[in-house]
Ligand SMILES: [Zn+2]
């Protein structure tokens with residue numbers, strides 16, 4: 001692992017004991033710093049290979065992620081808010097009163113307001129006005145947040161969704177860090193801490209050489225899943241691996257049994273790779289696998305469908 005990686009080295013106090021941690025929590029400031037750096041680099045139009053999205057959008061995202069980093073550093077979550085968020089997640093967001101609970105939980109609304117504030121110098125005034133309008137109607141914002149948490153992305157205002165997700169994410173990530181281990185992690189397709197979909201899976205290098213973890217799109221936790229087994233249906237009968245070139249750090253693991261796929265980012269090949277920014281920038285592999293009839297299990301927090 002790189003010295004500035006957000007994945008801390010294994011605890012070596014018990015030599016000789018091979019440990020596979022069920023969960024790896026990120027060092028959030030490092031994670032956001034690296035992600036912002038990668039997004040800034042992607043904004044450079046002369047990228048090789050060329051990226052598919054507009055450079056301005058990557059620059060906007062880099063400012064957004066800097067804003068998340070600032071929140072963690074300057075306004076860390078109080079324990080009471082962490083507990084409230086963990087309780088919400090434990091209910092699977094199925095509660096009838098989810099919107100009301102979110103309305104009463106002001107910490108994510110403050111995060112949203114502060115993110116808008118941090119983006120002000122980088123956005124057109126009319127876009128800022130639209131984003132601020134959400135704050136004038138916290139009930140509407142809470143209803144939209146509830147839809148995001150329930151995975152009903154296509155029903156969320158596309159102008160709000162990226163920023164709203166970023167606000168929820170920075171709170172959820174702090175709430176779930178150091179979450180106690182729980183049963184069922186080894187078979188979880190969605191995040192065992194917060195229930196969100198994975199961004200992708202990572203094959204780690206360094207002292208965790210070859211281990212595979214899924215990375216949560218909302219709370220950034222990584223959870224262990226053995227390789228060679230479909231992360232969705234648990235079958236190993238018909239797994240196929242797609243890649244654009246030999247030793248490419250991105251692969252797609254597709255399952256012929258359940259017709260789903262998940263990206264596999266090989267940090268053992270490229271320790272520099274940052275999952276969220278890389279996944280957003282390089283989607284050619286996805287389009288090829290989708291053409292083969294597979295459905296994506298992963299979710300990109302900066303590219304909402306619809
Ligand atoms: Zn999560």
Ligand SMILES: [Zn+2]
Nearest residue numbers: 230233255258
């Ligand atoms: Zn499967």
